[in-house]
Amino acid sequence: MLMMPLVVALPVSRCRMLTSDSVLPWGSLSLARTLMVTAVSWVVEAASATVTGGVQKISVDLSKGYYDPASIALKAGVPAEITFSRSSGCTGQVISEDLGFSQDLTTGAKTVKLPALKAGRYSFHCGMNMVFGTITVQ
């Protein structure tokens, strides 16, 4: 979620640049608008887990200082395994009150095993409640 303003900021600033430049045709402006909308929908879209042998699995990378993906889609009624990469500092701990887990990532990647979940939205966050991720089960 922290990344969203940064990702959106690029097309927005590009859009302003094109607006003030009268040399460019109108087509460029609408292209910039399309890029902006595409960037927003890309950020919001959840990453789906892969089902292997009756378990749905997904990995979350923390090398950039935020959860990538920060939005995870899981199927209801199928056990899940979410692997968080090794991390330190702010994201050294990953906690979910909703799902009842707390992991220390400073010593290495950890796999959180979740039972078959009911449909709903569950959140997880760093130890300081500053960086967030969402699991949508449907």
Ligand SMILES: [Cu+2]
């Ligand atoms: Cu933090």
